[in-house]
Amino acid sequence: MPESLLAVSDLHVSYPENREIADRLAPRSDGDWLIVAGDVGEIFADIERTLRLFKGRFREVLWSPGNHELWTHSRDPVRLRGEHRYRALVDMCRELGVHTPEDEYPVFASVDGPVTVAPLFLLYDYTFRAPGTRTKEESLRRAYETGVVCADEQLLHPDPYPDRESWCRARVAATERRLDALGPDVRTILINHWPLLRAPTEPLWYPEFAQWCGTELTADWHTRFRAAAAVYGHLHIRRTTHHDGVRFEEVSLGYPREWRRRGPAPDPLRLILRGRP
Numbered sequence: 001m002p003e004s005l006l007a008v009s010d011l012h013v014s015y016p017e018n019r020e021i022a023d024r025l026a027p028r029s030d031g032d033w034l035i036v037a038g039d040v041g042e043i044f045a046d047i048e049r050t051l052r053l054f055k056g057r058f059r060e061v062l063w064s065p066g067n068h069e070l071w072t073h074s075r076d077p078v079r080l081r082g083e084h085r086y087r088a089l090v091d092m093c094r095e096l097g098v099h100t101p102e103d104e105y106p107v108f109a110s111v112d113g114p115v116t117v118a119p120l121f122l123l124y125d126y127t128f129r130a131p132g133t134r135t136k137e138e139s140l141r142r143a144y145e146t147g148v149v150c151a152d153e154q155l156l157h158p159d160p161y162p163d164r165e166s167w168c169r170a171r172v173a174a175t176e177r178r179l180d181a182l183g184p185d186v187r188t189i190l191i192n193h194w195p196l197l198r199a200p201t202e203p204l205w206y207p208e209f210a211q212w213c214g215t216e217l218t219a220d221w222h223t224r225f226r227a228a229a230a231v232y233g234h235l236h237i238r239r240t241t242h243h244d245g246v247r248f249e250e251v252s253l254g255y256p257r258e259w260r261r262r263g264p265a266p267d268p269l270r271l272i273l274r275g276r277p
Helices: 016-024 044-055 082-096 136-146 164-180 207-212 256-262
Strands: 004-008 033-036 060-063 107-110 113-119 188-191 227-232 239-243 246-250 270-274
Touching: 016 044, 033 044, 033 113, 044 060, 044 082, 060 113, 107 270, 136 207, 227 270
Parallel strands: 004 033, 033 060, 113 188, 188 227, 227 246
Antiparallel strands: 004 270, 107 113, 239 246
């Protein structure tokens, strides 16, 4: 059986039901790769345990951080904040042999030829603003008025940057340089916890939440960097869409109250690409 490039996100293993699902995830062939597109959990030890489990089963594991991994949670003995927490997570992944956004992008041998698989860490900058608002301040005010406020406002610290949007812009600039350097003929799989453009946020029940879901700075990256697919999570709206002819895969498991509406415990792995026979 040929190897496959599989993906999942938003496992949220702090929920016992979700941890059981994560613990059962397994490759379909000996050569399968696994993309983990963020939000494994909030506690450093839980993230490490889960990624270690996956690395013991899949040939390659690629991780992009979500907002939950970056939280400085009151229950977590690891008290690092912001960039320092992210770098500690990167160091942990490297010890396990898990690919991160700081490493060389690996190449997957797909049935249609080689594809560079790029885990990214881009954050958000409040440019997906609430309807009818023109500035970050207006958009945030609308969110607080409606009671739709992401916990990042209390738990995701931007240190040493002055704010999250400054951190986002630094990440976008650095990542853009790396992707530009790939060359004009390189096909990619772009992996980011947050969607690369605003369109996937349109089904959100609470449109005010979109401001914590990405940045307008990456709206053309799926075409500019020749993506065979863009893989993301965060929205907990599991689906496949197409934008400008590019396939977008939202691969989240989500919270138990969400996946239970769809039936019994699911197998959340999504096939992204098939490998060569």
